[in-house]
Amino acid sequence: MQSFTHVNRTLVAASVGALALLLSACGDATTGTAAPAVTTEATSEAPVETTSSAASKSSTKTTAKDAPVGDVTAPGAKLKVGERAVVPFKYGTDKNGTIALTVTAIEQGDNADLAAFGEKAKGITPFYIRVTVENVGGTDLSYSSVSLRAVGPDGKGTGVIISGDTAQCESESAKKDFTTAGAKYETCVLQGAREGAKVAGATFDKAEGYEKSPVTWTS
Numbered sequence: 001m002q003s004f005t006h007v008n009r010t011l012v013a014a015s016v017g018a019l020a021l022l023l024s025a026c027g028d029a030t031t032g033t034a035a036p037a038v039t040t041e042a043t044s045e046a047p048v049e050t051t052s053s054a055a056s057k058s059s060t061k062t063t064a065k066d067a068p069v070g071d072v073t074a075p076g077a078k079l080k081v082g083e084r085a086v087v088p089f090k091y092g093t094d095k096n097g098t099i100a101l102t103v104t105a106i107e108q109g110d111n112a113d114l115a116a117f118g119e120k121a122k123g124i125t126p127f128y129i130r131v132t133v134e135n136v137g138g139t140d141l142s143y144s145s146v147s148l149r150a151v152g153p154d155g156k157g158t159g160v161i162i163s164g165d166t167a168q169c170e171s172e173s174a175k176k177d178f179t180t181a182g183a184k185y186e187t188c189v190l191q192g193a194r195e196g197a198k199v200a201g202a203t204f205d206k207a208e209g210y211e212k213s214p215v216t217w218t219s
């Protein structure tokens with residue numbers, strides 16, 4: 001488990017599949033590319049968003065008019081791995097509802113797991129956030145996907161954001177039948193940290209009211 005160091009160069013190299021890696025000094029950036037790439041960027045200011053992939057753009061925040069169904073977990077809630085959080089959810093422009101997230105494990109991988117990212121992943125340790133997603137509201141959330149983030153002991157990002165899959169952590173989206181209350185699927189969210197840094201938990205902040213007060217799971 002880890003804390004990050006500054007990286008101050010921009011590099012682009014070939015990778016495998018739609019994989020992208022962003023190293024930032026603040027740890028609050030988001031990345032995604034239509035073509036395989038490895039990018040590094042240093043910043044000491046506010047979070048920077050450099051998303052260009054369709055999948056990243058599709059996951060948007062819940063607005064006030066999209067009221068969740070039933071009681072939801074309060075923003076800022078602190079949970080243990082294995083506990084369930086019920087949160088409002090919006091995906092794209094027309095899919096709204098209420099989902100339950102249960103982080104079932106936060107596992108540390110090996111740098112060798114990132115071989116597909118090439119030399120630019122040197123010094124990066126992957127972490128695998130395994131989560132069960134449940135449709136609570138019973139609305140049509142087919143083909144949607146969720147985003148979580150690894151954080152250090154201070155509750156801030158690790159300084160490394162990886163987009164893509166590895167053999168040890170394959171992300172899944174909801175299937176076409178994820179339209180009824182009680183429907184579930186399991187997925188893995190790939191995250192990373194600089195070698196020697198610590199990961200203390202995982203957060204969800206992709207809903208109105210949760211941006212600055214995310215739900216956090218720790219071991």
